[in-house]
Amino acid sequence: PNFIGYYDKEEAHKWDLEDMRLTGYEEGIEKGIEQGIEQNKIEIAKNLLSLDVSIETIAQATGLSMIEIEQLKNE
Numbered sequence: 851p852n853f854i855g856y857y858d859k860e861e862a863h864k865w866d867l868e869d870m871r872l873t874g875y876e877e878g879i880e881k882g883i884e885q886g887i888e889q890n891k892i893e894i895a896k897n898l899l900s901l902d903v904s905i906e907t908i909a910q911a912t913g914l915s916m917i918e919i920e921q922l923k924n925e
Contacts, residue, residue, distance in 0.1 A: 892922065899923050 891912040898908045905919045912919075 895919055895922055 891914055895908050895912050895914055895918075898911065899919070899922060905916050905923070908914070908919050909916050
């Protein structure tokens with residue numbers, strides 16, 4: 851009986867580790883996608899600034915705050 855219980859604990863632990871690994875992987879993918887989207891917004895804002903588009907319009911188009919766009923303009 852002790853051997854069977856020990857085996858079950860080991861199997862449960864293996865499944866827990868696999869779940870954590872997969873969850874971490876998925877979270878990493880999501881975080882990477884979010885960072886890519888944010889970087890894309892910044893690049894679009896920079897391009898629009900170079901075309902002399904108003905900060906208000908850029909904020910509406912990208913979802914960035916006017917403060918963030920002002921900071922990009924001053925870089």
